[in-house]
Amino acid sequence: MKLPDHWSNDLSKRQHRGEYRSLSLSAIGIDFLSNDYLGLAQNIKFQRDLLQLLHGDSRLLTxxxxxxxxxxxxxxxxxxxxxxxxxxxxxxxxxxxxxxxxxxxxxxxxxxxxxxxxxxxxxxxxxxxxxxxxxxxxxxxxxxxxxxxxxxxxxxxxxxxxxxxxxxxxxxxxxxxxxxxxxxxxxxxxxxxxxxxxxxxxxxxxxxxxxxxxxxxxxxxxxxxxxxxxxxxxxxxxxxxxxxxxxxxxxxxxxxxPDFQILCIEEAYQFIEQHPSLRKDLQHNIQYFRQHSVHSLSDDKSPIQVVQFPSLDHLHQAVGALKEEGIYTCAIRAPTVEVGYERLRITLHQFNSASEIDQLVSIIKNYQHEY
Ligand SMILES: Cc1ncc(COP(=O)(O)O)c(C=O)c1O
Structure with missing residues (x-):
């Protein structure tokens, strides 16, 4: 079948501009990437509470x-x-x-x-x-x-x-x-x-x-x-x-x-409310990151910390160096943001350790030195 011409043209233009998007399996490493701010996606107690909601009622799953x-x-x-x-x-x-x-x-x-x-x-x-x-x-x-x-x-x-x-x-x-x-x-x-x-x-x-x-x-x-x-x-x-x-x-x-998804939402409200330490630990990690004086554009209470580099090359090198150490962050590039405003997005979580944050910062600083 002949496909519409503009598909391949548009895709190759994207590739040419370095803006091509592709899928890869979710990373296993040090997570400064996911939106799992409070660590609930890996909280065994929370997961068990969700399982309890089923009470063996398999109809809830459909x-x-x-x-x-x-x-x-x-x-x-x-x-x-x-x-x-x-x-x-x-x-x-x-x-x-x-x-x-x-x-x-x-x-x-x-x-x-x-x-x-x-x-x-x-x-x-x-x-x-x-x-x-x-x-x-x-x-x-x-x-x-x-x-x-x-x-x-x-x-x-x-x-x-x-x-x-x-x-x-x-x-x-x-x-x-x-x-x-x-x-x-x-x-x-x-x-x-x-x-x-x-x-x-x-x-x-x-x-x-x-x-x-x-x-x-x-x-x-x-x-x-x-x-x-x-x-x-x-x-x-x-x-x-x-x-x-x-x-x-x-x-x-x-x-x-589906009903199960709905019941889980109610459970999560209660879990988050009953575990204020999750929010406190997250804020503690944000403050710890901010103490390292990384040049960040973001608010000092925000779990999303955005860092710019002297050039797009510096950004790509930083992301590559982080990945080599198994540290996952997100490079935000055009067309998501305007050309010239590309940046590294670091998402801090409740579960990140001090040594993970130290490692992240020391690599970033190697590429941010001109700022
Ligand atoms: C500000 C904002 N609104 C809405 C959405 C969409 O939410 P969902 O991922 O549940 O579709 C997102 C997700 O990236 C978001 O960041």
Whole structure:
């Protein structure tokens, strides 16, 4: 069969630019790469607690058999949503099988033709993709730049939605949430916060930490990172939930999550709450890393620490040298970030040891010396 010509052209262009993506098996080594911030993916006690949930009931393991509007809405699902809403001090929670799907569902339907969605330029791809399915206009504001946001708010006609992440994975910095929410109130705009990287790391997320739950329109919390599971929830008013049920295609036209996955989410909330030492150990490791005076662009409480090098070559050499020692990090390259802004992303975990962090830092410093 003759394949479309542009496939091979596009792939070879990517290869030529050094931006080609390919799959490899997940690494076994020193982990400064995964999103398993609290170490739950390797916590035997947590894993055993999850197994206990089954109580020998193998029906829990199979799929939901349909969309939630047809055969797929279980009692476990509605009870867990109620539990999640209570935890986050909000009227409703709506579960989705992933954060990507939650953002796709939310942003595809909440805004109409006369609305504008202002997104931070570093917002996650799933938000952009959700906006592409929407009739609303989308504009970007400069990363965490409240004056640029205000400039756009003052010039935009019609109602505005503002989309931010509470902790950004590209820079490892926090959104100035209080300032953004205050500004939004001044212009009668609505704020939506993606808490994918903050939930768990900061218990129920930064919106709850700052007491902003009644001042944001919606939040997305995801369970694939610190919770070491899968899935996500959209948090907001009961009307928002009804709106999603009626207008969000990814909710309506897709099979619901399996019950076991849902029960695991509830268990993880409890486990994280009952083990505050996991969060403390993580923060301890972040502080230990920061004490080494590595030139990092990130916030000093962030588990994501981003490091730049004098050139792309230095970055590639550093990643290679780390890999040789079995240390896994992530080089973030174009097109994920702009050319010239390539960086190394280090993800710190509760379980990283001091000697692992020492080893990581000493290799990085060999390639960062000109900074
Ligand atoms: C900010 C943000 N939102 C949403 C997602 C998507 O979440 P999930 O992996 O559960 O699809 C991610 C995952 O990378 C993310 O970083």
């Amino acid at each position: 799929g939901a058999t349909g969309s939630r509007l047809l055969s797929g809405n279980s009692l476990h699902c509605t009870q867990t949503e109620y539990f999640i809403a209570q935890k986050h001090q909000v009227e409703s929670a709506t579960l989705f099988p992933s954060g990507y799907k939650a953002n796709l569902a939310l942003f595809s339907c909440i805004a109409g033709r006369n609305h504008t969605i202002l997104v931070d330029e570093y917002i996650h791809r799933s938000v952009h993709d959700g906006c592409r399915l929407s009739y609303a206009k989308k504009k970007k504001f400069k990363h965490n730049d409240v004056s640029h946001l205000e400039d756009l708010l003052s010039k935009t006609k019609g109602r505005v939605f503002i989309a931010v992440e509470s902790l950004y994975s590209m820079d490892g910095d926090f959104a100035p949430l209080v300032e953004i929410v205050t500004l939004a109130e001044k212009y009668s705009a609505w704020v939506i916060v993606d808490e994918a990287h903050a939930i768990g790391v900061f218990n129920r997320g930064l919106v709850n930490e700052y007491g902003l739950q009644d001042r944001v329109l919606a939040r997305v919390v995801t369970y694939g990172k610190a919770f070491a599971l899968q899935g996500a929830a959209v948090l907001g008013s009961s009307t928002l939930k009804n709106y999603l049920i009626n207008f969000a295609s990814p909710f309506i036209y897709s099979t619901a999550m």
